[in-house]
Amino acid sequence: MYIGGIEAGGTKFVCAVANQELAIIEKVSIPTTTPEETLAGVFQFFDRFILDALGVGSFGPIGVQKEQANYGHILATPKKGWTNFDFLGSLKERYDIPMAWTTDVNAAAYGELKKGAACGCKSCIYLTVGTGIGGGIVVDNAVFQGISHPEMGHIFVKRHPEDTYEGTCPYHKDCLEGLASGPSLEARTGIRGENLPADHPVWELQAYYLAQALMAYTLILNPEKIVLGGGVMNQPHLLEKIRQQFTKLLNGYVEIPNVDEYIVCWGMPDESGLMGTLLLAQQEIV
């Protein structure tokens, strides 16, 4: 049995084929250019296998309502040529097999729940903090989405009294992504995030904003665990700063599990998304 997975990101597509134990047999990385060119690479890779199922975790926004005409499509995106592209339809045309379809971050949340840092839980939130900020939600062991998928990186947060930076989000200026993504770190300091020393004052702002977002997710969704990933989380000191701010801001208002177990870093760095697509594909085989 072969199971395929595609983590379709804005800069690259990572495709993998796994066996029935979900051990990855082969993996390839394809740059994200036009849909035609990128999909040609995808087909070239998967054509060599007879797949039983395929899971796709795509950059968004995407259509996720099965009864809607835009299901399986990429929606309005600045990425040239991709708006309204029938991504899932193109895959189905090529391979007549069961497919799972969700966002890259929902796939990562599912991957972390089943095989990563939220293993043993029935619900979790996964938040990636990198070039952008995005989140995925799993509730009762299934990907959660309403009439659309979460875009939880764009909520507003209260400003730190010492912060005057206007924010990088092209839609909302100073939403969470505008104030706490990788580009905002660099825009504020002139230094790329990975080169910023651990004692730089900007990390306090970073933790302050992220902690507020985790508090909002907690007060609304009450998951069993929050898993943080993405490039910015590679700063080992940041997790602890976020936990401290979270505890201070929540101020004991609701009971949560021990914060060190509640807010954690990803268990499969850079691989939760791909693993999630394989796991979701496996679910499609009945």
Next chain:
Amino acid sequence: MYIGGIEAGGTKFVCAVANQELAIIEKVSIPTTTPEETLAGVFQFFDRFILDALGVGSFGPIGVQKEQANYGHILATPKKGWTNFDFLGSLKERYDIPMAWTTDVNAAAYGELKKGAACGCKSCIYLTVGTGIGGGIVVDNAVFQGISHPEMGHIFVKRHPEDTYEGTCPYHKDCLEGLASGPSLEARTGIRGENLPADHPVWELQAYYLAQALMAYTLILNPEKIVLGGGVMNQPHLLEKIRQQFTKLLNGYVEIPNVDEYIVCWGMPDESGLMGTLLLAQQEIV
């Protein structure tokens, strides 16, 4: 067939008995004093009927995880005598019938979904804006809650540039409840909310903060509809101000239904909660 419902609020308990069409036959309002005294009134009312099921929508925080020891209890509350009170257990001891147990605002959300402003939807959020700000969530026709129930009135929002008020929330100062509840309106202006003229500048702040919260709920949960209720929403101009701010702040980032149909006022003013408890009780009869 008789179905009972209790909307257990912090100042009063409203109890009702309905027939199988959920038409209310009798209703009583009991002041919330001590658990013993209040429950004595509740028993006096319901003892006169042979109920088939009872639904309870209680003030919080409450224990909602069936497998936990505090299920059915009131948790830490400033209301004297109620902390750790086994509310559901006391009812079960008196009446050996199926019971539904959730928060007052979850019951209201369910009531609005089934018989009110969100009729025909499968998911909705209900937010009450009054002495406090609290919300309930329905997803796939069922009350939604994670390891605890939502406390979504306490998320943080970005401050309006012209607002210097510190906020009334005893836990978080300037969270949503601290900046936009009834008491904060009065603390800011010295005038009780219901007496504030429609052109008072404070309504702009009010709409700005509530719109941010609705945007957060939208980006995280993507419900089909958001229903607003509570005393502050009795100001007829406020709904439109919130819709305008919501549209401006969201800035087209995600597709939502027409805002006039997406953000609406409650369909059963002051009665959604009680109706929700009856509907939830009815669900318990199999």
